[in-house]
Amino acid sequence: MFTRWRSGILNIVLLLTCVIFGGRSEQQVQTGTAAGIDTNKTHLRNSDYDFEYAPDWSPINRTLGSVSAVAFDSYGNIVIFHRGSHVWDALSFDPQNRYLPVSSGPIAESTLLIVSNQTGSLVSEWGANYFYMPHGLTIDRNNSYWLTDVAMHQVFKFDPAISTTEPLLTIGRRFQPGSDIHSFCKPTSVAVLSNGDFFVADGYCNGRIMKFSSDGNLILSWGKNSFVVTRTFMLPAGPVPENFFAIPHALTYATDKDILCVADREQGRVQCFNAQDGTFHSMYSHPQIGSRIFSVKYAPLNGGVFYIINGPQYTSDKQPVSGFILSMTTNQIAGRFFPTNAQRAFSNPHDLAVSFDGSQMYVAELSPAKVHKFKRKTLVQPEPQPTERSQSLRSETLPVSIDPVLSTESPYASTLMIVSIVGSLLTTSCLIFCVWRTICPSSHASGRRQRFSTPVENISLRNLNRSEELEGSA
Incomplete structure (x- = not known):
């Protein structure tokens, strides 16, 4: 029992x-x-910065002049701003920065070409018989075109839905370079805020940044020219101080940080300033990029990154002419992009644009006159909060990706x-x-x-x- x-x-x-x-x-x-x-956790991967060249994409069957700028419009098309038959050379300006061949008239052909970013076919065109030496192009969220012309020393705002011949706003004195509050000297770039205020990089001669209200009234200005070719004073010994620009060549606005960042071209650095008062925020550079930076775009990815293109180097330690993705948090190179030609490099790039979803990128070259296309290798999910579009339709935004490993069975x-x-x-x-x-x-x-x-x-x-x-x- x-x-x-x-x-x-x-x-x-x-x-x-x-x-x-x-x-x-x-x-x-x-x-x-x-x-x-954790399948809900955001994972950040190197593939966020991994782009491939698209050699088969070719915009329209026509001869381009020097391509000074590219941007995305509100419909996702790529917009090309080029100089047609006009060439910027040693005979274009006198020592006082006045444009010499004024009597030759404006560029006869259309300087603005709206092209499908998928097929490269022409959607529309305008800008004939208006511009003399195109430089910068920004398209804001309302599909307004902000254009700079270094020959006319002016900044224009166009709404193509209203008129392609009469700008909504014009700032600067026609063919009159100056340094007062109503003048520019070869202005280069524009960045637009959501409330309509905008910044102008002015430019090759004055080396300053100017902030305007939406109706064109000056709010503030800062910066001083440190470019050896055009400055009229002696720099102090030691490193070039912050707020000094040797050609502020391109602007990009970081919405999430409320800072304006400037491609300080001849000093090979990106300088950032508080957008409200113009006070200095931070500065970025890298030995691999070298001594010249022609354009910069910001994306709120992984704490903030810059998409940068350099240019031909005039120093002994020349760096390849290519595109770079620079992390703001580490100040290190996170990625590179360049054409698949024999040199694996650009020749003379001038501007770049990044699509809203971050899947496409375009680089404009002056010579050879060409637009390069790059595609991200890995598709990612878009970030819910868009950024300010200072160079294209939300072109500053690159979405944070979700690691594909997490989307499959572990x-x-x-x-x-x-x-x-x-x-x-x-x-x-x-x-x-x-x-x-x-x-x-x-x-x-x-x-x-x-x-x-x-x-x-x-x-x-x-x-x-x-x-x-x-x-x-x-």
Whole structure:
């Protein structure tokens, strides 16, 4: 009697043990997957910066002049701003920065070409018989075109839906370089804020940044020219101070940080300033980029990154002419992009544009007159909050990606699933065995024996131990 009572107790203990271990196995699968791999967590990968060249993309079947700028419009098309038959050379300006061949008239052909970014086919064109020496192009969120002309020393705002011949706003004195609050000297670039205020980089001669209200009234101005060719003063000894520009050549606005960043071309650095008051914020450069930076675009990715193109170097340690992706948080190069020609480099790039979803990028070259296209190798999900579009339709925004590993079945999850199945089978087997032992004790009344003495029971024990080992290793 005592033996049967003890046998029943042992059977119950065994049953509880099987249930506990079996339940633990299933729980291990569930909690292990959740704790080990967080599918809701944002993962940042090098593929965010991995672009490939698109050699087969060729914009329209016509001859381009020097391409000074590219941007995306509100419909996702790429817009090309080029100089047609006009060439900027040593005879274009006098020592006072006045444009000399005024009598030759404006560029006869259309200087603005709207092109499908998928096929390269021409969508529309305008800008004929208006511009003399195109330079900068920005398209804001309302599809207004902000254009600079270094020959006319003016900045224009056009709305193509209203007129392509009469600008909505014109700032600067026509063909009159100056340094007062109403004048520019070869202005280079524009950045537009969401409230309509805008910044002008002015430019080759004055080396300053000017902020205007939406109606064109000056709000503030800062900066001083440090370009050796055009400055009229001696710089102090030591590093060039902040707020000094040797041609502020391109602007980009970081919406999430509310800072305006400037491509300080001849000093090979990106300088950033608080957009509200123009105070200095930070500065970025890198030896691989070299001594010249022609254009910069900002994206709120991984704490902030800059898309940069350099230019031909005039120093002894010349760097390849290519595109760079520079991290603001580490000040290190996160990626590079360049054409797949024999040199694996650009010749004379001047501007770049990045699409809203970050999947496409374009680089404009002066010579040879060409527009290069790059595509991101890995598609990513767009970030929900768009940025300010200072060079194109939200062209500053590159979405933070989700690691594709997390979107597929994890190998650890597969292993834990196997453990769960084995544990469930063992639980069921133990339950059947224990019930059988409890209900049919007489079948073993032939004599007392030790538990797990038969080969079958030993195999069950080894399987149970193996299950525990698998659970421990998982």
